Amino acid sequence: MLEAELKKEQNKSNFSRILKSTIFSLVVVAAVAVLVAVLVLPVLQISGVSMTNTLQDGDIVVAVNSKKFETGDVIAFYYNNSILVKRVIAYAGDWVDIDDEGNVSVNGEVLDEPYVSEKALGDCNIELPYQVPDGRCFVMGDHRSTSIDSRNTAVGCVSADMIVGKIVFRVWPLSGFGMIN
Numbered sequence: 001m002l003e004a005e006l007k008k009e010q011n012k013s014n015f016s017r018i019l020k021s022t023i024f025s026l027v028v029v030a031a032v033a034v035l036v037a038v039l040v041l042p043v044l045q046i047s048g049v050s051m052t053n054t055l056q057d058g059d060i061v062v063a064v065n066s067k068k069f070e071t072g073d074v075i076a077f078y079y080n081n082s083i084l085v086k087r088v089i090a091y092a093g094d095w096v097d098i099d100d101e102g103n104v105s106v107n108g109e110v111l112d113e114p115y116v117s118e119k120a121l122g123d124c125n126i127e128l129p130y131q132v133p134d135g136r137c138f139v140m141g142d143h144r145s146t147s148i149d150s151r152n153t154a155v156g157c158v159s160a161d162m163i164v165g166k167i168v169f170r171v172w173p174l175s176g177f178g179m180i181n
Contacts, residue, residue, distance in 0.1 A: 050141030053117050060172035063165035076164040086139035086149050090132050097129040120144040124151040
């Protein structure tokens with residue numbers, strides 16, 4: 001009888017130790033997952049139509065936390081307590097010009113923009129040609145007629161410290177699963 005009671009207490013102790021260990025492991029894994037999602041690979045949901053046809057309203061995308069971008073890369077950045085997604089057009093010191101048909105030139109060269117289905121001057125209240133200020137990049141949405149971006153002083157050029165990262169992958173919807181061009 002005493003042996004049975006001792007075994008019962010040992011089992012309770014083992015169960016309690018295993019339960020605490022399991023809970024601790026789950027908390028550590030969850031904390032690491034949150035840190036990775038916030039600091040390294042932010043997951044974002046697209047809201048709006050400014051990046052149509054590349055990204056649709058409701059798409060879920062993954063960004064890579066990086067400060068190195070090339071012209072044509074899609075980036076996410078902070079703006080008035082929200083995150084906007086636009087395409088990098090030019091860098092500090094570059095001259096941007098947009099004609100009445102919506103053709104974009106950087107430093108006198110017209111950009112080849114196969115991702116834009118409908119060119120437009122859009123909501124532009126800056127004086128063109130425009131020189132991108134130091135420490136900033138000029139961004140535009142792919143749906144040029146509706147996008148509010150660097151062409152408007154309300155958004156303006158994006159500073160490096162406001163950039164969340166480069167959008168690299170769409171995870172939802174599954175029909176659009178894959179790399180972002």
